[in-house]
Amino acid sequence: MNNNTESRILGAFYGQALGDSMGMPSELWPRTRVKAHFGWIDRFLPGPAENNAACYFDACHFTDDTSMALALADAIIECQGEIEPDVIARNVMTWAEGFDAFNKNVFGPSSKAAMKAIKEGVQISDLENNGVTNGAAMRVSPLGCLMPTNSLDDFIDQVALASSPTHKSDVAIAGATAIAWAVSKGIDGESWQSICDQLPAIANAAQTKKITTFSPSMGARIELALSIAREDIGVESAMQKIYDLVGAGTSTIESVPAAIGMVELAGTDPNRCAILCANLGGDTDTIGAMATAICGALNGIESIDAGLKVQLDEANQLDFGKYSTSFAKLRKQKEQAYAS
Numbered sequence: 001m002n003n004n005t006e007s008r009i010l011g012a013f014y015g016q017a018l019g020d021s022m023g024m025p026s027e028l029w030p031r032t033r034v035k036a037h038f039g040w041i042d043r044f045l046p047g048p049a050e051n052n053a054a055c056y057f058d059a060c061h062f063t064d065d066t067s068m069a070l071a072l073a074d075a076i077i078e079c080q081g082e083i084e085p086d087v088i089a090r091n092v093m094t095w096a097e098g099f100d101a102f103n104k105n106v107f108g109p110s111s112k113a114a115m116k117a118i119k120e121g122v123q124i125s126d127l128e129n130n131g132v133t134n135g136a137a138m139r140v141s142p143l144g145c146l147m148p149t150n151s152l153d154d155f156i157d158q159v160a161l162a163s164s165p166t167h168k169s170d171v172a173i174a175g176a177t178a179i180a181w182a183v184s185k186g187i188d189g190e191s192w193q194s195i196c197d198q199l200p201a202i203a204n205a206a207q208t209k210k211i212t213t214f215s216p217s218m219g220a221r222i223e224l225a226l227s228i229a230r231e232d233i234g235v236e237s238a239m240q241k242i243y244d245l246v247g248a249g250t251s252t253i254e255s256v257p258a259a260i261g262m263v264e265l266a267g268t269d270p271n272r273c274a275i276l277c278a279n280l281g282g283d284t285d286t287i288g289a290m291a292t293a294i295c296g297a298l299n300g301i302e303s304i305d306a307g308l309k310v311q312l313d314e315a316n317q318l319d320f321g322k323y324s325t326s327f328a329k330l331r332k333q334k335e336q337a338y339a340s
Contacts, residue, residue: 007300008187009145010324014304015270015296016069016141017312019288020062022274028053031243031281041278044311052105060315064106065138065289067095072162073142073323081330083158085124089165111135111166129168130212134252136163137175138286141293144183145327150338156206174207174218175252179290186297192268196226216253225261238265239280248282255283259290270295271305
């Protein structure tokens, strides 16, 4: 077992929670309102009472993004590395009912509709789930921790299967594939530059495998986000330009490219990435969760600020070590299966 692998898996889990928790207070507010209310977010803050998506959360608490990622992670461990949509749905339902998510403004529209249908007894295979919001991509990082990238076809199929309880649209699967692929390649120790070169083609392969919507190209939007992040215009102007041109909304075609752009803008530093995403405006917690999970996978648990990690542990009673140990073993098994 490569300790580096375990460190990077742990980095991805902590990155997911860090970006989510840091971005929670400003989630779903316009950029102008985030600036007016907070000035600049550079630490964990409680959700403001006037933010009807964040008001349920205390400082350091993560939102549905990480709760649903952990529901996926628990399903993967329970099924010994196999993707079972019914088990994923059951785990999401357990979290949703425990948190009263159906009555609070925390569920995304696609996930909420799908979960209501499942609750009423509809089979996952019978659900259309053609929504284009980012619920599949926001929770997919554990799948990137599990799946090596030996076969692009298999990788896309596994992402589609894991997404299917809530999202089956081409664009949702393309976005989730891009995030999971970046996490997986990061865990393998590939450079961010090399990953960036691959992502547009990977996203397009996933988007065109089974076309279900009329949507802009995920690959083209990722290229746009990366090109803006690389312009020599300063961080503030680059963030504004990503917000204006790529978009920072809850749709996958905006939030996934924005997240990839933010990884580039932060120079893959997870602590800086979480802070920049929190100040972006729009779907800050989700963009932060996706982007910072990638940063954590690229740089390992050592790259997460020790003080922030302690705060996350204390606020959320986390034991992410059990995930990194289990996932490192499961990933090794997958790699051996491909090699044989």
